[in-house]
Amino acid sequence: MYKIIFTGPVGAGKTTAIAAISDTPPIKTDVAASDMTKTRKKTTTVALDYGVMALESGEKIHLYGTPGQERFNFMWDILRSGGIGLILLLDSTRPDPFKDMCFFLERFRSFIEETGIAIGVTQMDLDSRFCIDDYYRQLKKLNLNPPIFSVDARVKQDVSLLIQSLMYSLEPSLKTE
Amino acid sequence: MRPTKQQKTQLQIALLGMDERSCKIMTMFFKGPCEGHAVVVKEDNATVAIIDTRFEHARELLEQSITQGKMRAIIVLSSQLVDRINHDNVIYLDKPITAEPMFEALDWAKDISEGKQRGKPFQTHRFLTPASAATPPPVQAAVKSFPAPAPAPLPVVTHNQEPPLENNAKPPELTTEKPPTAQQTPTVTKETTAANTATDAPVSIQMHESDFAEIIGTVLNIDLTDPAKQRTATYDPDKYYQGYVQRAFSKATNEKHAFQLTLGWNPLIILPQNKQIWWDADDKLLKAVSDIEININTAVATSLNLSDLNESLMVPEKKQDMDAFLWKLALWSSRGRYPQAIDIESPIQLKRWPNFTRYIITPHALRISALLIKEGPDTMIGIANTLNIELRYVSIFVSATHALGLIRQIPSPKIDEILMPVSRKKSNPRKNGILNKILNKLLGR
Numbered sequence: 001m002y003k004i005i006f007t008g009p010v011g012a013g014k015t016t017a018i019a020a021i022s023d024t025p026p027i028k029t030d031v032a033a034s035d036m037t038k039t040r041k042k043t044t045t046v047a048l049d050y051g052v053m054a055l056e057s058g059e060k061i062h063l064y065g066t067p068g069q070e071r072f073n074f075m076w077d078i079l080r081s082g083g084i085g086l087i088l089l090l091d092s093t094r095p096d097p098f099k100d101m102c103f104f105l106e107r108f109r110s111f112i113e114e115t116g117i118a119i120g121v122t123q124m125d126l127d128s129r130f131c132i133d134d135y136y137r138q139l140k141k142l143n144l145n146p147p148i149f150s151v152d153a154r155v156k157q158d159v160s161l162l163i164q165s166l167m168y169s170l171e172p173s174l175k176t177e
Numbered sequence: 178m179r180p181t182k183q184q185k186t187q188l189q190i191a192l193l194g195m196d197e198r199s200c201k202i203m204t205m206f207f208k209g210p211c212e213g214h215a216v217v218v219k220e221d222n223a224t225v226a227i228i229d230t231r232f233e234h235a236r237e238l239l240e241q242s243i244t245q246g247k248m249r250a251i252i253v254l255s256s257q258l259v260d261r262i263n264h265d266n267v268i269y270l271d272k273p274i275t276a277e278p279m280f281e282a283l284d285w286a287k288d289i290s291e292g293k294q295r296g297k298p299f300q301t302h303r304f305l306t307p308a309s310a311a312t313p314p315p316v317q318a319a320v321k322s323f324p325a326p327a328p329a330p331l332p333v334v335t336h337n338q339e340p341p342l343e344n345n346a347k348p349p350e351l352t353t354e355k356p357p358t359a360q361q362t363p364t365v366t367k368e369t370t371a372a373n374t375a376t377d378a379p380v381s382i383q384m385h386e387s388d389f390a391e392i393i394g395t396v397l398n399i400d401l402t403d404p405a406k407q408r409t410a411t412y413d414p415d416k417y418y419q420g421y422v423q424r425a426f427s428k429a430t431n432e433k434h435a436f437q438l439t440l441g442w443n444p445l446i447i448l449p450q451n452k453q454i455w456w457d458a459d460d461k462l463l464k465a466v467s468d469i470e471i472n473i474n475t476a477v478a479t480s481l482n483l484s485d486l487n488e489s490l491m492v493p494e495k496k497q498d499m500d501a502f503l504w505k506l507a508l509w510s511s512r513g514r515y516p517q518a519i520d521i522e523s524p525i526q527l528k529r530w531p532n533f534t535r536y537i538i539t540p541h542a543l544r545i546s547a548l549l550i551k552e553g554p555d556t557m558i559g560i561a562n563t564l565n566i567e568l569r570y571v572s573i574f575v576s577a578t579h580a581l582g583l584i585r586q587i588p589s590p591k592i593d594e595i596l597m598p599v600s601r602k603k604s605n606p607r608k609n610g611i612l613n614k615i616l617n618k619l620l621g622r
Contacts, residue, residue, distance in 0.1 A: 002611055055614045084611070120534075128451055136529045145550050149534040157380050158534045160619045161543075165530065167612045168547035173564065174609065175544075176616045 001082055004163065006049070006065040007108065008089035009100045013122045013153030014065035015049045017089060020156045021163070022051025022063055085116040085166045089153065090135075093127040098138045105142060117144075118166040120151035120158070188215040188287045191223030193242065194232045203227065215283055223248065224290040225283075230255040243267065250286035268297050383538040383620075386570075393539070393573065394464065394512050401513040407568040408521065408558075410514040414580065416470050419503070419510040423580060425478055426499055437479040442466055446481065452499045457492075460505070467509035504536045504577045511576035513569035515557065518579070523586045524554035525575065531583060539577070541570045554587070 006014040019026045027050040049065030061084070088104050090097045101119070105112065121135060135148050147165035151158040168174060190207070192200050200217065207215040220226070226248040228239050235253075242248045243264055251267045261269055266289060268282050281298040288295040384392055399406050414420045418440060425438040429447040438445045442462065446455040456463075515521070527549035533542070544564050549555065552563075557575060561568045578584045 053615065053618060055611075055618050057614055059611065059614065061611075061615055084608075084615075131452065132532050133529075145529060147530040147533075147546070149530070149532050151534050155380055157383070161381065161383070161534050161538075164543055164616060164619055165533065165547070167616050168543045169551060171609050171612055172544050172548035172551055174613050174616060175565070176613065176620050 001062060002059070003062045003064055003083040004053075004085060004087060004166075005083045005108075005111075006063065006087045006089060007104055008066075009091060009094060009104075011094070012089035012091040012100075013120075013151075014089055016153040017087070017120070017151075017159045017162075018049050018051040018063045018065050020154060020159045021053065023054045024052045026051035026063075083111065083115055085118070085170060086112055087159075087162055087166065088117060088119045089151070090119065090121045091123055092121050092130060093123045097121070097130065098135070101135065101138060102142070105144070116166050116169045117146045118162045118169065119146055119148040120153070120162045121148065122151055122153050124150040187213065188225055188283060188290065189218045189223045190215050190225045190227055190286075191220040191248070192217055193220065193226050193228045193238045194235055195227075195229055196232065199229065199232075214287075220247075225250045225252065225286045227252045227254065229253075239267070249290040249292075252282050252286060381534050381536055381538055384540055386540045386567075389513075389540060389570075392537070393508055394468065396512045396514060399514075401569045402567075404568065407513070407572065410569070410572065411517045411519075412511060412514040412576075413517045414507070414510060414576075417510045418466050418469065418471065419506050419580060421471070422503060422506060426503060428478070435481040435483050437481050439477040439479065440471070447499070448483075448496075449499070453496050454499050454502050455496050456502070457495050463502075463506060464509045467506050468512070498535055500532065500581055501535045503580050504531070507577040507580035508537055508539060508573055511573045513573050515572035515575050516579050519557070519575055520586060521557050523588065524556050524559075525549065525584050525586055526554040527578065528583050528585065531578060531581065536577075539570060539573050541566045542574050545571060545574050 006017055008014055015026070048067060049063075051063040053061040053063065055061065086108055088101070088108075090101055094100060105117075108117070119135070121132070124131075132148060132150060136145075139145060139148070147162070147169060149158070149162060149165070151162060153159065190203075192203055195203070204217050207213065207217060226242050228235050228242070228251060230236070230253060239251065239253060239262060242251055243262070243266070249266060251264075253261075253267060253269045255261070255269055255271065268285060270278055270282055278299065285295060285298050382392070395401065396410065399410055401407055401410055414423065421438060421440055422445065425436055425445070425447055426449075429436045429449040433449055435449065436447045438447065443456060443458040448455065519525070527546060530546050530550065531542070533546075541564060544566075545560055548560060548563060555563065557568065557571045560571045575584060
């Protein structure tokens with residue numbers, strides 16, 4: 001069973017990104033936010049999001065979105081087993097997106113080492129504090145150099161490019177038919 | 178209809194040969210910054226004419242107006258430094274049109290139209306050097322042969338313009354004169370406000386090999402589908418618009434100051450605070466001008482005071498990300514060639530992945546990026562061989578990444594700053610099969 005995991009903080013666009021790329025209507029488990037999350041968005045994912053990419057061969061790629069809240073940590077361990085790679089989405093309007101990035105990179109460190117990662121930064125048009133180069137500078141401190149793009153999670157092409165870059169990061173010699 | 182008292186004191190101006198959009202802009206300018214001292218009227222009622230040489234038949238209209246003698250003064254808006262008509266009642270305004278010279282020209286026209294004796298407020302050939310006067314700028318002529326750009330309403334600014342770049346400078350430096358100290362402080366608020374009105378970021382274009390000729394184009398006299406030609410096909414970005422834009426970007430970024438770059442076509446305004454540019458033209462024109470080799474230095478870099486920018490004319494949809502603009506400019510300048518500064522035999526290091534979601538993605542660009550990041554530096558030939566692709570796809574990728582400063586060439590023994598690869602474990606063939614299927618799915622193949 002092949003999985004691509006979407007993770008990131010609350011409001012980064014995980015649910016939206018899965019919806020953009022999934023071939024089936026995604027199963028969402030958003031509910032009205034009742035804790036500190038509600039200051040950032042009206043609903044939040046309390047369990048997980050799920051979508052499917054149906055391949056021509058009949059195989060399915062399962063797209064899982066982790067819950068954004070830290071109190072659902074236990075879900076992450078379940079989700080990341082058997083994954084192809086990780087898509088980390090960051091929200092540039094959050095108070096400290098670099099801290100968010102470091103948190104998730106650390107949380108998924110072993111998974112990233114075994115597979116790969118691509119990072120998408122959302123809402124960059126709303127907050128010009130940081131540019132992509134700033135994120136790279138932070139990643140360099142961690143000795144990482146993954147693909148990192150500014151993305152609009154609603155745009156299929158943006159999400160597609162994130163996944164494509166993840167695939168090529170895993171194996172650059174891949175050649176499409 | 179009898180003119181009102183106010184109309185009697187207003188300068189009656191006819192806009193000859195201009196399109197509706199430009200007429201509206203000029204009308205707004207007269208109502209706004211000119212505070213109604215000038216008004217647009219029909220040609221028959223006008224005493225002063227304004228002619229923009231951008232438009233068709235501008236030259237004929239000018240000659241006709243002079244011959245007829247109905248207009249007491251004629252203001253000509255032009256970016257051409259040569260082939261100007263020397264006539265007492267004609268004054269040329271150099272593009273980009275800025276507020277102060279326009280005020281001066283209107284003031285002069287008003288005096289002339291009222292029969293007062295008055296010299297012209299400034300030399301119309303003030304930026305013309307003897308060397309450049311001898312030869313018309315080839316750029317302007319070349320642009321004319323391409324589809325006409327949308328007429329450009331220019332943001333109104335105050336400025337201090339510089340002479341053209343030195344002919345013998347290589348690479349020519351963009352030297353500019355800063356505005357007076359009192360006006361130097363960048364008006365960050367103004368620029369930020371403008372950035373906030375920008376439209377959604379454009380979605381990237383991902384090209385297939387079969388799209389290359391259509392989207393990127395071809396190089397005259399070089400068949401880049403011939404592998405032998407690909408190896409020797411270089412170009413010098415400094416000789417193209419790309420080089421001028423790169424230097425202007427660098428200057429604007431280093432000095433944290435807005436600049437306007439004018440080079441015979443629609444001016445480019447650089448807003449470094451938000452890494453944006455403003456250009457009143459479409460990609461069709463950019464593609465056309467990117468391929469023109471610029472033989473003489475006609476670039477004018479103008480230092481801008483953001484507080485003087487007329488925001489109402491800075492339509493948000495004309496704003497673009499600086500890097501995305503330079504990326505596509507480099508693609509269209511390269512057209513499958515690589516920069517002269519690159520040694521085809523030396524390894525190339527890619528510092529980081531380009532921000533592909535905002536760029537035109539040439540064939541195999543993602544694969545080349547992944548290879549260089551994962552496996553470390555390699556020569557252009559090595560990359561092409563490893564990925565089994567034509568060299569021109571590597572060349573054009575190198576051109577764009579080089580323009581953005583994303584690659585560097587270092588002698589092999591000094592490759593010691595290579596970042597650890599993201600993925601340290603090779604995936605197995607079975608897994609590669611599924612990765613390929615995912616890619617085919619995403620690419621619709």
